[in-house]
Amino acid sequence: MSERRPYPSDLSDARWELIEPVLAAWRFERRGRALDFGRPPRHDLREIMNAILYVDRTGVQWRYLPHDFPPWETVYGYFAKWEKDDVFAQLTGVLRRLLRQQEGKRAEPSACVIDAQSVKTSTSVPATSQGTDAGKKIVGRKRSIVTDTLGLLLAVLVTAASVQDSAAGTHLVDEVAAAYPTIRKVWVDGGYRQHLVEHAAALGIDMEIVQRAPGTRGFTPQPKRWTVERTYGWLMFHRRLARDYETLPSRSEAMIHLAMTNLMARRLTGEATISWRDPTSPDQLRIPG
Template sequence: MSARRPCPSDLSDARWKLIEPVLAAWRFERRARALDIGRPPEHGLREIMNAILYVDRAGVQWRYLPHDFPPWETIYGYFAKWQKDGVFAQLNGLLRDLVRQQQGRNAEPSAGVIDAQSVKSAASVPAGSQGTDAGKKIVGRKRSIITDTLGLLFAVLVTAAGVQDSTAGTQLLDQVAADHPRLRKVWVDGGHRKYLVEHAAALGIDMETVERTPGTRAFTPFPKRWTVERTYGWLMLHRRLVRDCDTLPARSEALIHLAMTDLMARRLTGENTISWRTPTSPDQTRITG
């Protein structure tokens, strides 16, 4: 079989070196637990990850994967297992720590930003897991995230769009406070309720609400909070995330973790991220910050 022509989303040797140990350890543990080892895996982990990255970046359905990748059933099977075993969240956490250290920061954060984004959902999304964001007039799902002050992802929660920001924020705070005890400051927008501020205080976190300046209509970056808005811009470089297409919210969360893993791996290796945002250079633009 002839070698597959590389795709722009494929992992370079440098980026593969960053994530290979996590995937190799996962496969070793799975095979060690098996009663019958059987024949060796037919497909390499790098090619499987390349196919998953292709779906995330190009926005295609799993069944529409090009035929020179391994069978889509195999690719989706690995994706589902990695999501269930927390591999994507583990990769995101590992690379986030490396990026923070590269920037001269402590690997453990002391401050974060919470925000929510409502997106339309595809026909494949069950009606029971959708909702309506009355403020933004969007029927679909809501992505609530908490990032550090560099815009790097700590946690994500995908819910129906009708879920209140403060309700999702409470779950995010509980998760991040348990995993990152050094966190002591969080910024949110004016859409979050008072009880979330009180819940944060009970966890030992000072939550500050950043309000919009009265009379402001056009988009205006807010101090401290603009980094999380930039994070959503980074995520939109992955076409699979422009609309929520996944049946299970947990699979949507995995694709968000994967997108951030892809972006951080490129930052660590100094590689460019392909984007349509630079009209004078349609091939590449650098994700910085």
């Protein structure tokens, strides 16, 4: 690892110990299929990951990466390869199982929560992958996520904001049923339709629609569903997710997995996530996890 002044987003030794086996296995497998197997890698995996975390945490454009990181073209190339090979999803899965066990839960969940969030997009996002959320009056993309009851990510789907919650939910329920056969219960909000409840039942999953109390105005935590709302709050500590800046929806999903990887690794090692506020300010917040 090259000598440089560390950034707040850099991996500590303890967090790198959690993440390194997945990345090392990926590199070993990839080099085994390459013609240049005998040539040593040029860039350190930890520094590559630090650079990607820097982008996710600060929201900086790839070309604006500080020069003490590896070249931005290299960093982005690794990000694209890891996204294509589902490395970020693998990291999320490994850390989630470890964290659930640390919290006294079984490694695999038996219940989950589904919710959607519409966000604005940048000018770099193709118009063909955007849409308008008529209810929230947002032009952009929609992030639909599935979390366990601790708020830990199980699955994510990024679509145009015009896609109905139930349409994205159908895809996610199918994914959850295939990937997590232990799940038997799921909670959703009133934006999901009855036909999705029936679809989930056909897969052996009991879906419950949690309705807001009549007359309720503004944000009110809902029973069972509040954990997924908290997860969206956690994700917003990563400025790259304040909008959707990614050209491909799959890259947006990777950024969400990366943010959850960062959050879970910090919780596993007992390290705090510093907020966006000035760290020298007396009202500086340190967010657990």
